[in-house]
Amino acid sequence: MLQNLKQSLIVSLWFVFLTFPLMVIRVNTMDQVVVWRWMNMLWVALASFILSYLWRYMLTRQQMRKAVAEEGGETRSKLQLLLEDMSFRYKAMGVLLLAALIFPQVFDTYQSTIMISALIYVVLGLGLNISVGLAGLLDLGYVAFFGVGAYSYALLNHHFDLGFWITLPIGGIIGCLFGVVLGFPILRLRGDYLAIVTLGFGMIFKVVMENWSSLSFGPSGIANIDKPSFFGMDLSLADSTIYIYYIMIALVIFTILVTNRLKNSRIGRAWIAMREDEIACVAMGIDMARTKLSAYALGAFWAGMVGVLFASKTTFINPASFTFMESAIILSIVVLGGMGSILGVILGAFILILLPEYMRAFSEYRMLAFGAAMVIMMIFRPQGIISNLRQTYQYKGLKGKTNNG
C-alpha cells in the first residue's frame, strides 16, 4: 500500500515536471504577454496520481489474464461465445436490419446524416480490412482511393453530366485500377517500407489535387455535385438524405456479403496464407504478384465506390477531405474492431465515428480522447473488440461411421 502510494507520488511529480512549460506557462510572442496558470499544475498532479493507480491495476489484471491464457484456460469472452451461436446470430442480424430500416423514420435528418457518415466508414473499414486484415499489407494511404472515387464522380458529373448510378460502378472500377497501378511498384516491399510508400501515395494524391487546378479546381474544390436521382424526381433535402441512407444500407449489406464470401474463397485463403508466411505461401504455388495486386485492387474498389457516394452526399468536395488523418481513422477502425473480423470492423466504425459525433459538447477534447483511446485499446485489448476467429472445418459424417465400425 505504502509502496503503491510512493510510486504514484513519483509518477505524479514526474508529470508535473513534464507538463510544466506547456500547461502552466502560456506565452504569446505576438502581443508580448505571459500568463502563468498555476491551477493547471494542481490538476495535472491530481489526475496523474489517480490515473497511475488505475494504470497499474489494469496492467496487473492484464498480466493475470495472460497467465490464465498460457495455462490453456478459456480466453474467449462471453460475447465471442455468444456470437458463435448460429441461431443467436441470425436473430441478432434480423433485429439489426429492422432497426437499420426504420431508423430514418424514427429519427430526424440530422441523425440520418450522422448515420450515413458512419456507414461510409463501415464500407471503408471493410475495404481496408481486405488489404490490412486479410492480406496483411499495411496501407497508410487508403484515403487516396476514397478520394479517387469522389473526384471521379465530381468530375464526370461536372463535365459530362453523368448520373450517380452510372458513376457508382465506374468509381469502383477506377479505384480498382488505381489499386493495381499503385500496387505494381510496391510488390517487392514489405512491412514498414510498404507503410511509408502507401503513406506517400496518400500525400501525393492530396498535393496533386491541390495544385493541378485545371483538372481538380485546386483547393477550392468542386461544388454543386448532383445528389442521386430517384427515377428522375426532384427530392427535398430531407427526402434525399433518407434516400441516400437507404442506398448506403444496401451498399453496406452488399459489401458485407461480398467480403464475407471473399474471405472464405480461394483467393481469400491465399491472402490469409500470404499474411501468415510469404515464403511458405509462394512455395505452395500461390502467385504472389496476383494475390497482392488483387488484395489492393479489391480493397480499393470499395473505397472508390463509397467515394462516389460521399461526393453525392456532401455535394461538395475538396482535397482537405482526404488527409492522412482519414487514413489513420480508417486504419484504427480496422485495428480497434479486430483485424480480419467483419463484425468487429463494423462495430469499430460505429464507435469511432459516432462517439465523437455525439460528444460534440466536449468537441475540444475529442481528438485528445481519440488518440488516448487508441493507445489504451492497443495496450489492454490488442486483438480488437472482436478478435477474428479462424474458419475451422469439421467433417460431420465421420461421427456416425466410426460408431458403427
Added chain:
Amino acid sequence: MEYFLELFFGGLTRGSIYALIALGYTMVYGIIQLINFAHGEIYMIGAFVALIVAGVCTIYGLSGISILILAAIIAVIYASAYGYTLEKVAYRPLRGAPRLSPLISAIGMSIFLQNYVLLAQTPDFLPFPRLIPDFAFMEPVAHIIGSPELVILVTTMVTMILLTLLIKKTKVGKAMRATQQDMDMARLVGVNVDRIISLTFIIGSALAAIGGVLVASYIGQVNFYIGFLAGVKAFTAAVLGGIGSIPGAVLGGLVLGWAESFAAGYISSDYEDVFTFGLLVLILTLRPAGILGKARKQKV
C-alpha cells in the same frame, strides 16, 4: 551558378535537419523495429518548449544567441523526458505484441500529443523571436548562405560527430549496437536492454529537439502541427537511406533535402512533396531496402 549554390546550401541546410530527425527514427527502428510515429511530435514539443523559454526571456528583456542556447538546452531536456515517458507508457507494455499494435499506439500517441499542445497552448502560429544575429564575417557570402544556415550546419555537424563518437567509442554505444544486432544475446551477456531502449528514445528525442529549435528559429514560427510533415519527411529520409542504418539516415536526409531544394528551384515549388515521395517510390522499387540498407536474406 550562384543560384545553383544557393539551392545547394538551402538543400544542405534542409537535409541536415531531416537527417537530425531521421536519426531518431532509424535508431528506434534499428532496436525495436517500430516506426515511432510520435517522433515528429517530440520535435514539435522541443520547438514549442524552446519558444516558451525564448518568449519568456525576450518579454522580460533578455535577448541574443545565449538565450537561444538556453532555450535549446531546456528544449532538449524536456523532449528527452517526453521521449522517455512516451516509450514507457505507450510502447513498453506492447513489447512482444504483433507488429501493428505498437504502430497504432504510436499513431494514437501522435494524435494525442498534437491535441495536447493545441489545447494547452494555442492553435495559432506563434512567431519565434529572432535570436541568431547576422555575423559580420558572413557578409560577403550572405546572398548564398546566411548566418542562420551556418548555425544550423555547424550545430548539426557537431551533433552528428558527437553521436558517432558515442556509438562507436563508448561502452553505452557498444551496448546499443549489441542490442540492435540481437536483443536476446545482448541480454545474455549482461546488457540491460530496457535501459538501452529508454536511452535510445532519449537520444533520438534530444536530436529531434535540436532540430526543432533550429528550424523554429530559422523559419521564425511554431504551431502544434509542424511535427507531422517534418516527421513524415524525416521518416522518408530514414527509409530512403535504409532504415536502421545511422549513416543511411544522414545520407537519406541530405539526398531528400537536395532533391526538394533543386526540384523546387528548377521545376516547381507546388509539387515539392510529390517529388519527395516520387523519389522514395523510385529508390525503393530499385533498392527495396534503401540506399545503404542491407537486404536481409530470409532463411526458412
